[in-house]
Amino acid sequence: MPLGPDLSETLARARSDLRMGVPVLLAGEGVAVLVAAAETLGPERLAALRALDEVDLALTGRRAATLKARAYDGDVARVALPADADLAWVRDLADPKEDLARPMKGPLRTRRGGDASLHRLALVLCKAARLLPAALVVPVADADALAAAEGLLCLDARAVAPFLERVPALRKVVAANVPLRVSDTARLHIFRPEDGSEEHYAIEIGRPDRAAPVLARLHSACFTGDLLGSLKCDCGPQLNAALAQMGDEGAGVLLYLNQEGRGIGLANKMRAYALQDQGFDTVEANHRLGFEDDERDFRLGAQILDALGIVSVRLLTNNPAKIAMMRQSGIDVTERVPLQVGRTPQNARYLAVKAEKSGHLF
Numbered sequence: 150m151p152l153g154p155d156l157s158e159t160l161a162r163a164r165s166d167l168r169m170g171v172p173v174l175l176a177g178e179g180v181a182v183l184v185a186a187a188e189t190l191g192p193e194r195l196a197a198l199r200a201l202d203e204v205d206l207a208l209t210g211r212r213a214a215t216l217k218a219r220a221y222d223g224d225v226a227r228v229a230l231p232a233d234a235d236l237a238w239v240r241d242l243a244d245p246k247e248d249l250a251r252p253m254k255g256p257l258r259t260r261r262g263g264d265a266s267l268h269r270l271a272l273v274l275c276k277a278a279r280l281l282p283a284a285l286v287v288p289v290a291d292a293d294a295l296a297a298a299e300g301l302l303c304l305d306a307r308a309v310a311p312f313l314e315r316v317p318a319l320r321k322v323v324a325a326n327v328p329l330r331v332s333d334t335a336r337l338h339i340f341r342p343e344d345g346s347e348e349h350y351a352i353e354i355g356r357p358d359r360a361a362p363v364l365a366r367l368h369s370a371c372f373t374g375d376l377l378g379s380l381k382c383d384c385g386p387q388l389n390a391a392l393a394q395m396g397d398e399g400a401g402v403l404l405y406l407n408q409e410g411r412g413i414g415l416a417n418k419m420r421a422y423a424l425q426d427q428g429f430d431t432v433e434a435n436h437r438l439g440f441e442d443d444e445r446d447f448r449l450g451a452q453i454l455d456a457l458g459i460v461s462v463r464l465l466t467n468n469p470a471k472i473a474m475m476r477q478s479g480i481d482v483t484e485r486v487p488l489q490v491g492r493t494p495q496n497a498r499y500l501a502v503k504a505e506k507s508g509h510l511f
């Protein structure tokens with residue numbers, strides 16, 4: 150009976166379990182591991198993991214570089230958990246907030262040889278759950294028996310790995326008119342990804358002519374900038390200026406993509422801000438946390454434009470990577486329309502770093 154969860158539904162459950170501190174099983178080619186997110190694991194479960202076998206702490210190559218740990222697998226480091234390591238030690242490795250206050254965490258012994266693919270998958274799952282990318286990984290002899298005995302989820306690693314690379318299909322849920330200050334003919338469309346991740350929105354201003362390039366903006370959610378009026382970034386003024394320009398021209402589409410913090414989630418973005426308070430820049434802060442500079446997937450935006458019947462755009466952006474990714478996804482970008490607003494004394498350095506390190510055009 151097709152009542153049970155399919156792969157994508159099981160993955161949604163796995164993200165939810167990890168966020169709750171519940172471990173999940175990953176079964177690979179002749180091996181299986183139990184995985185728990187370092188951020189949410191409690192002391193009892195840590196003790197239970199230790200009772201099973203030797204525990205690794207999987208970290209990204211970025212986080213390992215900050216900790217001066219050797220990442221023999223390049224993008225992944227497998228740190229062997231020392232016998233006396235407690236939860237505080239695990240959290241200190243996962244979370245850089247005390248790196249400066251408590252610099253000596255090592256020497257860290259990292260594993261080399263063998264296969265790191267399940268560790269890599271564990272980190273992908275932590276990121277997808279919007280947690281710190283740090284996972285405890287312990288081998289298990291019989292994954293099915295453990296899953297049944299403890300009521301744990303067991304994922305077939307070979308099946309889920311390619312699935313996680315894919316951009317989830319989006320379903321159009323509803324659209325309705327929402328008159329705005331900038332235009333009284335605005336429509337809000339809601340799109341829901343099939344994998345149970347955050348919904349994304351399209352705000353259609355006027356009735357853009359699909360036969361010509363449409364004025365478009367791909368805006369990534371910024372709770373602090375868009376809603377609170379934060380002076381640390383330029384997001385709020387960019388959002389308002391883009392909508393205003395669409396109102397002035399009588400037509401346009403703004404995609405509001407729920408990729409807060411360049412795709413790391415609001416909690417991790419606030420961790421990045423706390424590191425910026427310690428003196429690191431926006432890119433360094435992401436790296437110290439174990440993330441890439443930008444974890445967003447703009448293929449989502451291309452899919453929404455496609456669903457709206459828009460194939461050609463004049464893109465409001467200062468970010469050349471957005472243009473490149475739109476083109477790769479089959480959207481014709483006929484023109485870059487600069488969007489330079491919201492410069493403040495507090496964000497001058499942030500914007501300068503984006504220009505220097507991320508190639509933004511200001």
Ligand SMILES: Nc1nc2c(ncn2[C@@H]2O[C@H](COP(=O)(O)OP(=O)(O)OP(=O)(O)O)[C@@H](O)[C@H]2O)c(=O)[nH]1
Binds near residue numbers: 422
């Ligand atoms: N991780 C992290 N995210 C940030 C920081 N400051 C702002 N953001 C996020 O960065 C994203 C900004 O998105 P966009 O406005 O699309 O910016 P962009 O890629 O610079 O491109 P354009 O604005 O189109 O030029 C939002 O998701 C913000 O939440 C930061 O210091 N760290």
Ligand SMILES: [Zn+2]
Binds near residue numbers: 371375382383384
């Ligand atoms: Zn912002």
